[in-house]
Amino acid sequence: MPKRLIALVASVVIAATTAPAQTLARPGWAGSGISSAAWWQRAIFYRVSSEPADLKAITARLDALRSLGVDALLLPAPELPPPGSGEMPNLDAFDELLRQAAAHDIRVLLTLRAPAGSNDVSGVARFWLNHGIAGLYVPAAAGSNPETAQAQVQSLRKLVSSTPGQRIILADSDIVPTVNSKSSARNPKGESQLQIDPRLNRLSTLDAADLRPLLAQSIAQPNLLLDLRPPASASEHPQLAQISGVIGLLTHPVGLIDSAANLVLEPSPERIETAAQPEPPVRPTPKPLPPGTYEPYVPYVPPARPHKAIVQNAAPPDPLTTWYGKLTTLHHDNAAIRLGSKTFLDYDAQNALVWVNTPLKPTPTTPPVVVICNLSSSPAQLSLTDAIKKLHLTGWFLRTLLRSDDAMGGQNLDSVHVPAYGVYIGELRR
Numbered sequence: 001m002p003k004r005l006i007a008l009v010a011s012v013v014i015a016a017t018t019a020p021a022q023t024l025a026r027p028g029w030a031g032s033g034i035s036s037a038a039w040w041q042r043a044i045f046y047r048v049s050s051e052p053a054d055l056k057a058i059t060a061r062l063d064a065l066r067s068l069g070v071d072a073l074l075l076p077a078p079e080l081p082p083p084g085s086g087e088m089p090n091l092d093a094f095d096e097l098l099r100q101a102a103a104h105d106i107r108v109l110l111t112l113r114a115p116a117g118s119n120d121v122s123g124v125a126r127f128w129l130n131h132g133i134a135g136l137y138v139p140a141a142a143g144s145n146p147e148t149a150q151a152q153v154q155s156l157r158k159l160v161s162s163t164p165g166q167r168i169i170l171a172d173s174d175i176v177p178t179v180n181s182k183s184s185a186r187n188p189k190g191e192s193q194l195q196i197d198p199r200l201n202r203l204s205t206l207d208a209a210d211l212r213p214l215l216a217q218s219i220a221q222p223n224l225l226l227d228l229r230p231p232a233s234a235s236e237h238p239q240l241a242q243i244s245g246v247i248g249l250l251t252h253p254v255g256l257i258d259s260a261a262n263l264v265l266e267p268s269p270e271r272i273e274t275a276a277q278p279e280p281p282v283r284p285t286p287k288p289l290p291p292g293t294y295e296p297y298v299p300y301v302p303p304a305r306p307h308k309a310i311v312q313n314a315a316p317p318d319p320l321t322t323w324y325g326k327l328t329t330l331h332h333d334n335a336a337i338r339l340g341s342k343t344f345l346d347y348d349a350q351n352a353l354v355w356v357n358t359p360l361k362p363t364p365t366t367p368p369v370v371v372i373c374n375l376s377s378s379p380a381q382l383s384l385t386d387a388i389k390k391l392h393l394t395g396w397f398l399r400t401l402l403r404s405d406d407a408m409g410g411q412n413l414d415s416v417h418v419p420a421y422g423v424y425i426g427e428l429r430r
Helices: 002-018 055-060 062-068 092-103 122-130 146-161 181-186 208-218 239-250 319-333 335-339 385-390
Strands: 044-047 072-076 107-111 135-138 168-172 194-197 224-226 255-258 341-347 352-358 369-374 380-382 397-403 416-418 423-429
Touching: 044 319, 055 062, 055 072, 055 092, 062 319, 092 107, 122 135, 122 146, 135 146, 146 168, 208 341, 208 352, 224 255, 239 255, 239 319, 239 369, 239 423, 255 319, 319 335, 319 397, 335 352, 335 369, 352 380, 352 385, 369 380, 369 416, 416 423
Parallel strands: 044 072, 044 255, 072 107, 107 135, 135 168, 168 194, 194 224
Antiparallel strands: 341 352, 352 369, 369 423, 380 416, 397 423
């Protein structure tokens, strides 16, 4: 008996160690089921800038956010009663948002600010973490000491690390020195997992000569979220809003969409609208007939019930929102764009922002991807052949993945045409 028992236990242990682990993959996210990367290392964040946030309106638009490719919401924290007041906060709308967001596979994070008259945010942070949020963003207070702000981020990072689940802390890159992945591994509780970089928003105009060095510097930091909202000139040239989306979503493994982009997110309509039920007609009482009178049989036909009408949103899709949806699809599904090394090419003279996304091992199924943003008011005609050769890449044409104009077909490397304020994204092919 002891030998049989030992053999049985050994077989159970072997089976448990060799059984495949369950993976939870988001539909449409290629490779997410087998990747060991944390969710926040490849997510698209949607930040609501207006305060206070209309939680019911956001809940009604979760279908639209999911269709847009959003993985996480960053919201202003709902206002809590002052400490010691004895008041209980009304969080019914927030709790409903959390429930519905979980059903849509969208995580909810909050922008955290210290309560009035206090610099201690640990108590508020603990309250929201216990409430089930996925993380906290700690913005730098105006005039705050960078050292104090960094110490605050580090204390919250330690608090989050002791909370079950993959919770994260976001901070501003202005107050927290950027660190590389190796230093994060040495001190995993010392820094925020993600940092929001607002430097691009300080540019008065989108110009290749100004953007290229900033972006080339930012790609050395893998845990940055680029905060780039459409410039003021986008009202005159709407295509610049498309370019802002390309830069914000395709230059880093994580992306940020701000509500200031004014994307059209329609609330989910009621799927079924029940028509008003009329009162059933009253059958008249037949008059009695004389004895012996023949009465033919007439079958009873019940009144027709009103059909349930399907409500459909017939409004035409917003072009900018559709464009952002295509960008998030590229971000999620194209490994070369999301994970490949990025090299920015100097086409400042043509005011064109050009970069090449190169996979670790380019193959016919995972070729390099070239992104071109023409920031000029004139069409651009670019020759990329020499620049591609200097990167030791082979190919003679670009196969179109996404473009902002209506032209068709690929483009020869010797002569790539991009219209004014246009975008062209293509795979390098031979």
